[in-house]
Amino acid sequence: MSTLLANDIRQAALAFRGYNVTNLGRTRELLAEPAYRTIVEFELRRFGEVCADVIGRPVDLANRILENREPGIEAYAEAIAIIVAAEVAQLRLLQEIHEIDTTRVGLSFGFSLGELVAVSCAGIFAPDHMIRVPLAMAADAVELAADVTMGVLFSRGPVIKYAQVRHLCEVITCEGHGTIGVSSILSPNTYLLLGQRDTISRFRELMKHSLPHRAQLRINDNRWPPLHTPIARQRNIPDRAAVMLETLPGGNGPPSPPVFSLVTGKQSYIDSSPREILRQWVDQPQRLWDAVDYCLGAGIETVIHVGPEPNLILATFTRLSENIREEMAGNSLGSLSMRAVSGIARHSWLAGLLPARTNLLRAPYVNHVILENWLLENVPK
Numbered sequence: 001m002s003t004l005l006a007n008d009i010r011q012a013a014l015a016f017r018g019y020n021v022t023n024l025g026r027t028r029e030l031l032a033e034p035a036y037r038t039i040v041e042f043e044l045r046r047f048g049e050v051c052a053d054v055i056g057r058p059v060d061l062a063n064r065i066l067e068n069r070e071p072g073i074e075a076y077a078e079a080i081a082i083i084v085a086a087e088v089a090q091l092r093l094l095q096e097i098h099e100i101d102t103t104r105v106g107l108s109f110g111f112s113l114g115e116l117v118a119v120s121c122a123g124i125f126a127p128d129h130m131i132r133v134p135l136a137m138a139a140d141a142v143e144l145a146a147d148v149t150m151g152v153l154f155s156r157g158p159v160i161k162y163a164q165v166r167h168l169c170e171v172i173t174c175e176g177h178g179t180i181g182v183s184s185i186l187s188p189n190t191y192l193l194l195g196q197r198d199t200i201s202r203f204r205e206l207m208k209h210s211l212p213h214r215a216q217l218r219i220n221d222n223r224w225p226p227l228h229t230p231i232a233r234q235r236n237i238p239d240r241a242a243v244m245l246e247t248l249p250g251g252n253g254p255p256s257p258p259v260f261s262l263v264t265g266k267q268s269y270i271d272s273s274p275r276e277i278l279r280q281w282v283d284q285p286q287r288l289w290d291a292v293d294y295c296l297g298a299g300i301e302t303v304i305h306v307g308p309e310p311n312l313i314l315a316t317f318t319r320l321s322e323n324i325r326e327e328m329a330g331n332s333l334g335s336l337s338m339r340a341v342s343g344i345a346r347h348s349w350l351a352g353l354l355p356a357r358t359n360l361l362r363a364p365y366v367n368h369v370i371l372e373n374w375l376l377e378n379v380p381k
Helices: 027-032 034-055 061-066 073-097 113-121 132-147 162-174 199-210 230-235 237-246 274-281 288-297 312-328 338-342 358-365 371-377
Strands: 012-016 107-110 148-155 180-187 190-196 215-220 302-306 367-370
Touching (some): 027 061, 027 073, 027 371, 034 061, 061 073, 073 132, 073 302, 107 113, 113 274, 132 148, 132 230, 148 199, 162 180, 162 190, 162 199, 180 199, 180 288, 190 199, 199 215, 288 312, 302 371, 312 358, 312 367, 367 371
Parallel strands (some): 012 302, 302 367
Antiparallel strands (some): 148 190, 180 190
């Protein structure tokens, strides 16, 4: 079993990645392993057939994987199917080949599309049913992406308050030249923004007078489907998704393992309607920071990153760990005094949190496992 779960499995969390500009990861290598091939082929075929049925044209995910052809934004539906197939296959390999019961982990969560997979793998909805919802919206999401730009808003100094960012987005949207919104909250000083036409540039112009002086905004040149923002409402995507969810089989009983929602920033699937949460998933920002904070507060010792080439969740944990290590350089955490913690100044956004949120100090000591790497390093002989 290697060191995947050297600690109690209840102190592990499953983290499912979402859509990115690259989505193949090491799936081709997993497909090439005789011990894994049957399961990987089955899931690629299963989700390829669902994708083809929804979008109305032939889809061959296995062939795309074998030819190493990344699905760009124009093949967004195929990208969705590949990610879900890879995540479901990786979990099956862990459960059926390596006999690790992932239903016993302490927590599960996912970023964007990853939350739908986390919910499905926790038994609330079947994954081949759930995937039909984002697939049905894929074409409209791609068309909306035509004039959408991503901006990465961050500060090397103080916290950037979410209320201020949201208000500035509303002010710019009211000008009538396109909609802009917060798509993800990565930390108290880092946000992903998605805006139509020149709204990101307009945000950069106005933020000089509305946000902390050390705030910066970088533009990402890739095209992104504007989910988790109000832009999705322009094609009635939230309501159409809600109608599909009404008749989706399942939706009863608590998830196993527990699922932390990036829509609400809580373990909402225990006592709230999963259909209502997932309706909000379409146009509400992803609260990744809340999930990171919760993991550390709950004593999670191992995060297992599920999916091809995990990116944003791992990067967020890594960035926090690096910031913590920089602040604590030369100090022993065991003998760290509260005065030393509160006196930190290099990362002022972090310094303001640490006296009350000492759980963040655990970040450098959490073990991160990229599941596709682990599977390839531990192929049964």
